[in-house]
Amino acid sequence: MSPRSPAKPQPNPQQNHLLAALSPDVQSRLFPHLELVHLPLRALMYESGTSMSHVYFPTDSIVSLQYVMENGASTAILVVGNEGLLGITLFMGGESTPSRSVVQSAGYAYRLPRPQVKEEFNRHGQLLLLMLRYTQALITQVAQTAVCNRHHSIDQQLCRWLLLSMDRLSHNHLTMTQEFIGHMLGVRREGVTQAALKLQQLGVISYSRGLIKVIDRDQLEHLSCECYEVVKKETAILLTYLPQRQLIKNPEDIPVVVLKTQ
Amino acid sequence: MSPRSPAKPQPNPQQNHLLAALSPDVQSRLFPHLELVHLPLRALMYESGTSMSHVYFPTDSIVSLQYVMENGASTAILVVGNEGLLGITLFMGGESTPSRSVVQSAGYAYRLPRPQVKEEFNRHGQLLLLMLRYTQALITQVAQTAVCNRHHSIDQQLCRWLLLSMDRLSHNHLTMTQEFIGHMLGVRREGVTQAALKLQQLGVISYSRGLIKVIDRDQLEHLSCECYEVVKKETAILLTYLPQRQLIKNPEDIPVVVLKTQ
DNA sequence: TGACTTATGTGCGCTAGCACACCGAGCCAG
């Protein structure tokens, strides 16, 4: 979480889909306040019960939210990458949640300080609409995770996890140990080892010491459970359904216009 | 879902916590549009992929949201009773979700037509704030369900489920078969039978042919996993944290005032 | 009253995932 860009990453807020979806005038208000930060692997972005000072828009980093049980066991319930944003609690009203955010893949993110978020949010324009849509997509992701935990095998869930991660990266390799994945899926490391072995034997992935390469993505999708597709589609629908042009610039116009009065 | 009250139930919108939390002026705008409806057991309120015409505020009914898998297996991911509302998609922006809503305990609810919801929502006053808070509480419930599905036994989950249901009723008995509970928890009927037997032998509950009586609630809480408490607390915090007085009547004032600028 | 339906109890064999334990190979620092 070291502030400022050290080397020279891809310094472009447009890499984040949510930021990119905003209209030029909203962008011109917000972008001056954006700060580029580097998120190192396994950094703790946000601990259960604490309050957040910024909202983060990942560009090439991935952060996952996990719920931790009393006995220490944990499960990741959702993944945030360049398609979304970290810190919805900040505008949802509650100041904190019982979850924890961990950087799952190192990279960069732009962050926006709390006051600016609140201010823009309270203009009740594009940002509000976009955040609500995104929140709904998040709920879908969390819900699907719940069902997946109940009904699908570790094998399938590993595929789902790899795919979710891949989608948020621009390359085909992931830096994470099996132990780490185990924590994310809420299963034992050995279980991940078994599942990973199968995938490797099938020629779908290859890996060594914390570096996983996806070789056959199509196969991976076949082997995954439906949960991946459901989440992906739902997210796509929610965020494309409201293209920039249709957004209302003037808060006055937002409401009843849009809805077919059934 | 037969409209209008047939006999004479408890015709009072204040029984719903969310409606009750609104200030008199908002209530006076909304209440004339409320329609009391009866929700019969197992009625399908809302099928996956369809669009909702009303938002429902249960008084003494309970509705649960379930996600259904391709193979037909399903799991309930959250429960809505008099503490909340059914149909957040309506104001979140997406028109539908991949979930299904089933009446889990028969009773009454007030419903508000879509146009009125949208209109009030777009005033950006109390209702908006309240809905956002409630949505955050929902996310917590869904997330906790996900973790619970992974880490806890059927026994514990049955306790959690009974408690969640009890909290939304004014009496100590539930009308639901073990088969039905099985569908809700996403487990086999036999699994529920085993768990229920244990509870009965411990004198915690008694049941027969679809009627479950809770005898020792304290015990039930002890036997449940932590998930119940977490959800309950989080919901309480989110909804009391914003008492009526602190709500801003004038949309202009909503924003930056509230936040400690950290 | 007897046949039928629905809700619950139970047994059996099977598999997934767990707990624990131990090993080997790569990697790094002194």
Next chain:
DNA sequence: CTGGCTCGGTGTGCTAGCGCACATAAGTCA
């Protein structure tokens, strides 16, 4: 180049929950 650490592979039991099959009990209705 050596000792220690991390990551990954494997084996041996054990248990929870599943699928299936069947037995009973409690209502329901002709």
